Amino acid sequence: MFFSWRPYVSVAQKRANAERHLARMKKKGMVVQPITIEGRTIARSFWGASWCAHLEQFSDYDNRLPRGRTYVRNGSVCHLEIKKCEVHAIVSGSELYHIKITIEPLGSGKWAALKRQCAGQIGSLLDLLQGKLSDGVMAVVTDKDDGLFPHPKQIKMKCDCPDSARMCKHLAAVLYGVGSRLDHAPELLFLLRGVDHGELIATKADALTAVAAKAGKGRRLKGADLSDVFGVDIAQEAPEQPAAPPARAAKRGKAAARPVPPARPPRKVAPVPPVAPAVAQRTSKPPAPKAPRVPRRSSPPSQATTSHRG
Numbered sequence: 001m002f003f004s005w006r007p008y009v010s011v012a013q014k015r016a017n018a019e020r021h022l023a024r025m026k027k028k029g030m031v032v033q034p035i036t037i038e039g040r041t042i043a044r045s046f047w048g049a050s051w052c053a054h055l056e057q058f059s060d061y062d063n064r065l066p067r068g069r070t071y072v073r074n075g076s077v078c079h080l081e082i083k084k085c086e087v088h089a090i091v092s093g094s095e096l097y098h099i100k101i102t103i104e105p106l107g108s109g110k111w112a113a114l115k116r117q118c119a120g121q122i123g124s125l126l127d128l129l130q131g132k133l134s135d136g137v138m139a140v141v142t143d144k145d146d147g148l149f150p151h152p153k154q155i156k157m158k159c160d161c162p163d164s165a166r167m168c169k170h171l172a173a174v175l176y177g178v179g180s181r182l183d184h185a186p187e188l189l190f191l192l193r194g195v196d197h198g199e200l201i202a203t204k205a206d207a208l209t210a211v212a213a214k215a216g217k218g219r220r221l222k223g224a225d226l227s228d229v230f231g232v233d234i235a236q237e238a239p240e241q242p243a244a245p246p247a248r249a250a251k252r253g254k255a256a257a258r259p260v261p262p263a264r265p266p267r268k269v270a271p272v273p274p275v276a277p278a279v280a281q282r283t284s285k286p287p288a289p290k291a292p293r294v295p296r297r298s299s300p301p302s303q304a305t306t307s308h309r310g
Contacts, residue, residue, distance in 0.1 A: 009094050011074050018078045018092035035077040035177040042072060043179040046131025047186040050142050051179040054149040061152070061167055061175075068172020076170075077177040082188045087178060091170040097161045099174050104154040105194030110146055118200050125201050129186045148193060 009017075022032050043049045055061055071077065071091065079090040087101040117140045122128050133141070141148045157171045182189055190197040 014092045032079050037073050045183040048179040048182040058152050064167045064172045067169035071173035072176040080177045085194050089174040097170050099159045102156040103150045
């Protein structure tokens, strides 16, 4: 029995064969998600580049990763879909090969430790997805053993190509394709590890709430605190106005259906003349007229006085 190599197929021919196959799958309702690389850089964002750098740390993948980079750069990954703890892909080679990669979910203990170490250090959900993290948080999430990225022992790979190696070039291309996909959808990394990325932000909100409660401010965060947590501007709510008293409900039955008669005009009343206040009459008698004054007559001089003068 002799082993013979398969005839060489150019990249252009591979792409043409893949396009025909994918066109038939699209007619059946499949949503095709190809990996397109511009230039030689496979991943440019923090999450995508960190994923690729994490893979290259392990010697298990040294022999196959270079061929995988070539495949993903020339567009051989025709379809790549990331689900919870799974990756499904189609790679164009001499034929179209179907690939399934299963990744163990992140352990609850490791996830709790990550949340505890990142509590209050991530500004907002947008900063998390864009990779705008402090050096300390970056070191925590990219740790080789206790970070978000999987260890080779946690990755199970299967390709239907004839290569019997644990990692063929098609699998290596798909792993690099995951890094490229994280450039556009970094939240898929958390889906792939089976955790909710919003919990990293919730830890900061819980910390702020606890601080506010200790300070006597209650459990409700102010708009400024929420803006700091989520990285967006939140309009302040206007103070609530007291509700108007409810109007009396209309009487039920026939009384509610009867029209209300118009109000009668007020009756005209003649004005009453003002009454002068009564003055009490005095009963005292008028004063009596005074008697006329009679002039007093002068008395004649006495004799003794006359004789003295003579």
